[in-house]
Amino acid sequence: MSLSKVACLIIGTVGLAVAHGHIDRIDIDGRSYGGFLVDKYPGQPNVPELIAWSTADTQDAYVQTFDYNQSNIICHQDAKPGALAGEVAAGGKVTLHWSRWFEDHRGPVISYLASCNGSCASVNKTKLEFFKVEEAGLLDNKKSPGRWASDELMAANNTWTVNIPSDIAPGNYVLRHEIIALHNAMRDNGAQAYPQCINLKVTGGGTATPKGIPATQFYKPTDPGILVDIFNNLRTYVIPGPALYNGRSAAPTSTAVTPTGASPTAASSTRAWAIPAAAPQGCRSVPDQSPR
Ligand SMILES: *[C@@H]1O[C@H](CO)[C@@H](O)[C@H](O)[C@H]1NC(C)=O
Ligand SMILES: *[C@@H]1O[C@H](CO)[C@@H](O)[C@H](O)[C@H]1NC(C)=O
Ligand SMILES: *[C@@H]1O[C@H](CO)[C@@H](O)[C@H](O)[C@H]1NC(C)=O
Numbered sequence: 236m237s238l239s240k241v242a243c244l245i246i247g248t249v250g251l252a253v254a255h256g257h258i259d260r261i262d263i264d265g266r267s268y269g270g271f272l273v274d275k276y277p278g279q280p281n282v283p284e285l286i287a288w289s290t291a292d293t294q295d296a297y298v299q300t301f302d303y304n305q306s307n308i309i310c311h312q313d314a315k316p317g318a319l320a321g322e323v324a325a326g327g328k329v330t331l332h333w334s335r336w337f338e339d340h341r342g343p344v345i346s347y348l349a350s351c352n353g354s355c356a357s358v359n360k361t362k363l364e365f366f367k368v369e370e371a372g373l374l375d376n377k378k379s380p381g382r383w384a385s386d387e388l389m390a391a392n393n394t395w396t397v398n399i400p401s402d403i404a405p406g407n408y409v410l411r412h413e414i415i416a417l418h419n420a421m422r423d424n425g426a427q428a429y430p431q432c433i434n435l436k437v438t439g440g441g442t443a444t445p446k447g448i449p450a451t452q453f454y455k456p457t458d459p460g461i462l463v464d465i466f467n468n469l470r471t472y473v474i475p476g477p478a479l480y481n482g483r484s485a486a487p488t489s490t491a492v493t494p495t496g497a498s499p500t501a502a503s504s505t506r507a508w509a510i511p512a513a514a515p516q517g518c519r520s521v522p523d524q525s526p527r
């Protein structure tokens with residue numbers, strides 16, 4: 236808590252443009268694609284065509300829990316599809332490089348796919364139905380607040396590698412990749428979602444067309460993985476969102492440790508409902524949109 240405040244104050248002094256992070260590079264099969272550079276592209280006349288979705292979020296800000304049922308949660312603030320698609324064989328890997336991350340912004344890393352039923356470049360994002368392909372949360376609970384998927388991401392040079400299921404039908408998909416920072420999640424509206432989207436063209440593969448749900452139905456502000464105190468010797472963590480497709484596992488390396496002495500529910504201790512707190516300085520949430 237105090238740690239997060241310190242981090243955010245530091246961010247405040249170096250400027251919000253470099254706060255938090257976004258995906259600035261995507262590597263697929265030895266090929267590199269540029270991400271949407273929020274610190275450069277907004278307002279720039281000749282933004283290159285990208286596989287990454289653009290967003291109006293110029294401050295690397297987050298989507299707050301009160302907006303989990305609004306369109307900003309789909310692919311971040313006012314996101315618009317990229318014009319291109321990165322080609323990947325079913326069963327292949329997509330490595331996402333984050334511009335930066337903060338150690339104290341601990342939390343799960345989750346990846347979803349949604350079929351575009353055609354080109355993703357012109358897709359209506361509210362029609363995307365995502366299935367969860369990977370998830371990783373609390374990897375080791377020995378020393379509170381524990382080792383998290385976000386730590387794993389940072390240890391891997393701020394990258395995360397997503398394994399594309401080998402059995403899905405070929406076609407165009409949106410990959411929605413996300414870190415949820417939980418350093419303030421003991422408070423109402425404290426969890427911070429940082430979703431990022433890129434277009435993929437999946438080749439080969441099988442015939443599976445996994446059923447998905449709109450991103451606006453993934454999370455609720457009171458989910459045990461959203462409203463949770465990670466500083467209180469958390470034994471287990473319930474990763475939020477729908478069930479994993481095919482029960483596939485998640486962590487990119489084998490360092491995951493099964494929590495010991497796990498209690499059946501996460502954060503079963505009393506939850507202090509607090510007055511909705513403003514984001515700490517330097518931790519901006521995206522502006523509210525009126526619900527449509
Ligand atoms: C969206 O969620 C917020 C709280 O998280 C709630 O107050 C609001 O009524 C919800 N909006 C809709 C349209 O369901
Ligand atoms: C996108 O789909 C939603 C839900 O069906 C619809 O309300 C909206 O008008 C569509 N937007 C566009 C630009 O077609
Ligand atoms: C793709 O088709 C499915 C099934 O008809 C539909 O539910 C989904 O909304 C469609 N997705 C898009 C992006 O149009």
Ligand SMILES: *[C@@H]1O[C@H](CO)[C@@H](O)[C@H](O)[C@H]1NC(C)=O
Nearest residue numbers: 259260332333391392393394
């Ligand atoms: C880490 O990522 C940076 C930025 O993309 C890259 O320039 C660098 O080569 C990477 N380092 C390693 C060891 O992979």
Ligand SMILES: [Cu+2]
Nearest residue numbers: 243517518519
């Ligand atoms: Cu912050």
